Amino acid sequence: MSVMNKLGEQAEFLDDRLTVANWGKRNLRKVFPEHWTFMFGEMALYSFIIVLLSGIYLTLWFKPSMNEVVYNGTYTPLNGIEMSEAYKSTLDISFDVRGGLLMRQIHHWGAMLFIASMTIHMMRVFFTGAFRKPREINWTIGVLLLTMGFVEGFAGYSLPDDLLSGTGLRIAEGIMLSIPVVGTYISFFAFGGEFPGDEFISRLYGIHILLIPGIILGLITAHMLIVWYQKHTQYPGKGKTNDNVVGYPFMPVYMAKAGGFFFIVFGITVFLSGVATINPIWSYGPYMPDQITAGSQPDWYMGWLEGALRAMPNWETVIAGHTISWNVFIPGAIVLGVIIQLMIIYPWLEAKVTGDKREHHLLDRPRNAPTRTAIGAMSLSFYMLLLIGGGNDVIGTQFDISINAITWFIRIGIIVIPPIVFVITKRICLSLQRADREKLMHGRETGTIMRLPHGEFIEVHAPLSENEKAVILSKTDITPLPWPEKTDADGVRDPSYKKDHRWARLSHWWYTDNIAKPTAAELATAEEHIRHSAAEGAPIIAHRASLEPEGGVLHDPAAAAAEAEEGKEPVGK
């Protein structure tokens, strides 16, 4: 009690002013479900913190200036070479500031981890249907965060003004120029005149260290508050429903695990930055607009857009004395814009097609939403093809394949392969659904073959565990949208008939070949059969168990339970 009083005295100050007790009593032991796939969102958050911290260190030494200086410093191969101050200060950070190279590499590895973990987190959210009502807003914030991550990463690796980053900026300028009507003006305003000018690095710096991080920080804050307020989703299992949340209390378990995990992510990033070089700008040399290296590649997360730029056919039209560069404008600007918009509207689109307006807190198993899973797999195949296209030169030289052949493969593959992936994925999902239904109706196959008195051989089936049953039964069957009536009861034509009919058709397509879950009555009958089969097989299973040598069964749940019971005794629970 004395501890309570002491803490109470200290908390009184805060509570008198901020009512913290009310918040604390509701939230300190808030329940968080646990699953390894929930780790990727955390990883994204932690890597952002790492990037933010290491970035602050870099600002202490980095000079975002395109003023020309002559290098005479520690890295002798570049002595006497003209370069921008930005590049020189990056060299100084790498070679003269102790721990400077480490901070640079932490910053770059952290940025890669940030985008990689956001991408995987987003895949988890998509394939488990976690974006469904009520989490559409957080999904949208997530899409914006990923987009901002791309922009921020590109801005970041453009700042050192080395040969590779300058090449990236030249491509960015080419994309700006391709924008119809205003493109030339955008480019001249961005670069303060012709490319490269001497303004761009300092302008980009402000955007990179203030504007975009500010936006990302705001979006992340909103993202976290919404997760907290709506409570986390959970995977189906015994005792888990749409109305409860099963997991560990925020304090101390979740706090410890999340806090500990931050240090692990931080530790691995720093360790990696100590032993694995990333972006060795000194070996590229300073940017000169008339120089280039073979095998120029952007950071991996830009690779798919680079692939789009490489695979695009060379279409250009001139209309009334004006040029439209479809070959640059479509892959450089349209593709990203369209994909972001498709991602943002997806939750609403799916809700409209399925007519599902309920709250969802229990995650879908990907197999139970075959069309969604197939759309996801299709999109990933599209992404992977573009990513391969972005490395066509590296693949070409490494595997001795013609670059032209790779490019043509991407051009055709991007249209042909995703639909094939869609069909295959959907079929796999439906097969898994069938297997699930089979398991429910006939039980688990034990692998034990028994001969009945009249000579028939049967395999003994055992009942499913409660947990397995709960997982399979978590599937929700939804009837497609009803076909609309052309006229109502009074014979009045329904003006929205055509529109409703189209949606209904889409909805029926969405649920094609759905494997319905057994009804309660069917399941009861089936379970009776399984119990019967298991009872018939019981003697033979018992016999087999008796033949096992002592201690031969490694994972006998019954034995483990018994041991646990024994164990409980001494501590007197």
Next chain:
Amino acid sequence: MSEHNTSDVGVEGGTVEPNGDVALPDHHPRRTDFDPRAAKRAERQVTFLFTLSALFTLLFVVAYVQIPTDAVVPIPFVGTWSASNAALGVTFGLAAFFIGAGVMQWAKKLMSDKEVVAMRHSLASPQESREEAISEFMDGVDDSGFATRRVLRRSLLGAMALFPIPLIVILRDLGPLPGDSLFITNWVPGMRVVLDVTGAPIRPSDIPVGGIVSAMPANLPEIQHRDGNLNARAKDVVLLVRINPDEIRSQQGGTPEEPWDYEGVLCFSKICTHVGCPIALYEQRTHHLLCPCHQSTFDLADSGNVVFGPAARELPQLPIRLDAEGYIVARDSFQQPVGPSFWERG
């Protein structure tokens, strides 16, 4: 479309929902839950991990002070590492990692692993709250007169719509207007074509058949950085190639009296017409020039036309001749804009 479709798929017998009322799976106690010795051992493990972390933090400081930035360690098959970077990264990384590992072990072994259940509550407000909120909102609207005083509302919206204009106008001085700057380069008739590294003038005999040379206008080195030396480099750089005249199938211009080449020496812009990368990969057997950025391929023996890749336009050709001293000079300026396409290009 209400909740018509939440029921099962029209089969008799009712829906089977996951067993919500069923209790959680049995909790299996860990050894540390009932064996005080195991708990003690876990405590020692965690303490050990924290101690390791502290040790590595101290080692970091030692490495920072002791290891000079230019010391390197050779790593077999990898190359050399900066000793300072490796030592700082490994010590700092492990210092962080062991705190994380210790806390994790603590959470997994010693904190409760009993799952707890909390109930969710519908996120929607009760109907009466909604109605109250709407009526409060409408009271506010009525009070303001926003809905009824139309002139007032429209004049406010009009003023608000115009208000951001200064924020856009003020961006005007970000840069000059393009004007015709994308149409012109520093190439004028008589301008010498010089080597891009040394600035030395070039005679045709300096380039063997099959050879390629990066070059620039002779006045480029004199342009100061502040006057746009890099901007000039981004537009003016050219390539000189020498192709056996019999193999040249076409050129972008020239007459027998005033040819654009000189005995098979051709001059092309080095800036890719796709998005502006300098092009440098030349295959002398096919006369193909490949852009390392996006693999646009140009045939220099055939007017610099695109034979593959995303570039839409041929590489602009610079007409050349020899001056009185026998050096290569521009016969004329570029006859079309160099570099990527843009709206006003036409």
